[in-house]
Amino acid sequence: MTRKSEDTSRSTIRDVAARAGVSASTVSRVLGGVYPVSATTRTRVLRAVREMDYVADARAKAIAGVGTPTLAFVLEDITGPSFALMAHGVEREATRLGHLCLVCSTEGDARHEVEFVEMMRAQRAAAVILVGGGADTVEYRDRTRRMADSLASAGSRLVLCGRPPLGPGAPVTVIEYDNEGGAYALVAYVLAQGHHRVLFLGGKPDHTTAQGRERGYLAAHRARGLEPDPELVLHGDFTRDSGHRLMRQVLERGLEFTAVVAATDMVAAGALTALHEAGLSVPDDVSLAGYDDIPFARDLHPALTTVHVPYEELGRLAVRTALGREPNTPDEHLLLGTHVVVRNSVAAVEEAAA
Amino acid sequence: MTRKSEDTSRSTIRDVAARAGVSASTVSRVLGGVYPVSATTRTRVLRAVREMDYVADARAKAIAGVGTPTLAFVLEDITGPSFALMAHGVEREATRLGHLCLVCSTEGDARHEVEFVEMMRAQRAAAVILVGGGADTVEYRDRTRRMADSLASAGSRLVLCGRPPLGPGAPVTVIEYDNEGGAYALVAYVLAQGHHRVLFLGGKPDHTTAQGRERGYLAAHRARGLEPDPELVLHGDFTRDSGHRLMRQVLERGLEFTAVVAATDMVAAGALTALHEAGLSVPDDVSLAGYDDIPFARDLHPALTTVHVPYEELGRLAVRTALGREPNTPDEHLLLGTHVVVRNSVAAVEEAAA
DNA sequence: GTGAAAGCGCTAACAC
């Protein structure tokens, strides 16, 4: 019925061997590559392989010790632009290095995370890359440490991307980018434009990424001898909706400010829309800046001033270092730099009325 | 040196058995679940398992017939918002159904695609989902047909998402969304606002998705007794940059039009920016519409009128139907509906001067 | 150059 093979079940190496009139080992050898096999046998085997459309079972090969290595990537939600960028970097580098790439979404649930890591350990993944910040609680450290240890004891390795590092000695690699430094530079820039009251639309208070950015915000103020008004720093999450909601509330409350820096470009996007909805013009009425430099940032109107995070590079680096190290080496900590991208959403304040 | 296990290499079921003082099968049984094992033995085994932090090798289980099934998702670039949405749907549904999810980026290279499919076949993936349109050439059909056949003959199944269907009888499932219908409805809406010269920023001329949308554009005109000016339909690709470049060129050439519909929200985003850069206001000076309804569409300014495509649902549906069918059933063709989402980027034309 | 046999880590059929 089917066109090229009458047998419905997948054929094994023995089937091929039978058809070629040789032994299984011979088939294995010609398929394997560089083992000496006579030319005529080789062609006969190859013909059989072609005729049966045979591919060796990768799992069986793996178990026999010659499998395609696998790498796992677990994140919260691939839909976030920065996650997608990292995923892309991971995937590209993984395939470049001849690895398969398994992906799991946790939907932000820590239990799923643990389950996934367990599955990846069962899959004998060469490394598992855990992405996305969170709270740095002792529960987090314990849980993650446990994952790191079991991965390491299974000859694998855990990589933390943009996540709080564990205590010293844990068999993990952590790769972060400079949240505080980036936010510092960005806010310093905004302040230098003459703004004095700049609103900060932050993330969850216990989220380390959010904290780092908030610290940068604070530090930049203090470096100028300013003490930021606590009323100006708000908390939400990293979504577009959070930015939209927060901005609307602020506008209703009639808080006074001339600039807003958002913890995330997504948050900035939501805030921008809220600003527009309120009839305010950016940057004429209020300046706005984001963080992440997602591709869309430049198509916002006005184009968003933000801080660039090399997400794709981060992903690539994650797999490179994960694959390049011995499982049990204790923690390595990489910090990638970020830099401000000035576009059109932040303006200098015109007059100093105060 | 490590904390919980002194042995560096992963332990096998036999190691656990030895430590618990039982046979390997017994360990297998307690881990397996519902096979009768005496309580004391069970606890002893479980303790050994815990102490050694043992997890059974999934590949070995698979080969023995009780593995976690795997599903593969191959796309061009996970970075595209609509791809990311689909990927998310696929991933969620796959894990809901207890499958692991392998992902591969082809970077648009057909050879990579074939290679990936081959690898997935070797992995004995339960199904492979191929995403993203392309040219409907005989080369495409042959190549894809070949992939479908070999997958089917290996007990797996090919799913085409938003791709040209193969000839009849191929063992594939194709899931599409209504490009022509969506574009038709959208353009009809734009036309109904009084626009007569609407620019179409299309994709590659041989890309079936682009063609479908272009057909809708044309059909909507004809339904109103209009014959669209050929000068008004432009070709590029589905990227933001394409939209930006095309729009700029059009503006330089001084083409006359009052509305533009882009083949993609990304294209629309680029076009919008170009429009802004030229000092034009949307929708006051020119109306603009997109296609896809990516999350960002509503944060563009003005919020983009577009057509909604249920990408995430598409992904979920893809895995559900892929997993729910027998490998060799010939083609099934699902067409998902789309609908126009009216936001603020299209205005009615004020006066009829002509 | 090629085949037979052992073994990878697991489960399942078959004893006892």
Place this chain on the structure above:
DNA sequence: GTGTTAGCGCTTTCAC
């Protein structure tokens, strides 16, 4: 209940 044996699909000694 539990151990022994065979077998999953492959690779790799080890003979010849």
